Amino acid sequence: MSDLTLSKEEKEILKDFEAGEFRSVLTPKRKKMLQAVAEETFKKDKRINIRISSRDLVSLQRRALEEGIPYQTLVSSVLHKYVSGGLHDLMANKAFQRTQKTRR
Secondary structure: OOOOOOOHHHHHHHHHHHOOOOOOOOOHHHHHHHHHHHHHHHOOOOOOOOOOOHHHHHHHHHHHHHHOOOHHHHHHHHHHHHHOOOOOOHHHHHHHHHHHHHHO
16 A cells, blocks of 8 residues: 555545544444345346457456456446446447437
8 A cells, every 4th residue: 555645635534544433334224235235236147158259358358357357257247337327338429419410
């Protein structure tokens, strides 16, 4: 952690944290609910097979290595974020914007 540059505010937070001044406000009921949600989120009950280019696979594997996770986990995460609305198709958005401009 010594190679990180922290702002004054971050240093204060770190000092307070290390001094044990933070207290959890997580209730047992909320913790149980969050655990249930996490278990549902990460439950993997279906298997798929896809064909992708070698170049894309190598890129996925390289990216996963940078993140320190298996590439299958990265693929699953990207797909989940996309279907959950966390990722957006920029090319589709650009095409949509172009069609909107031509209609005006």
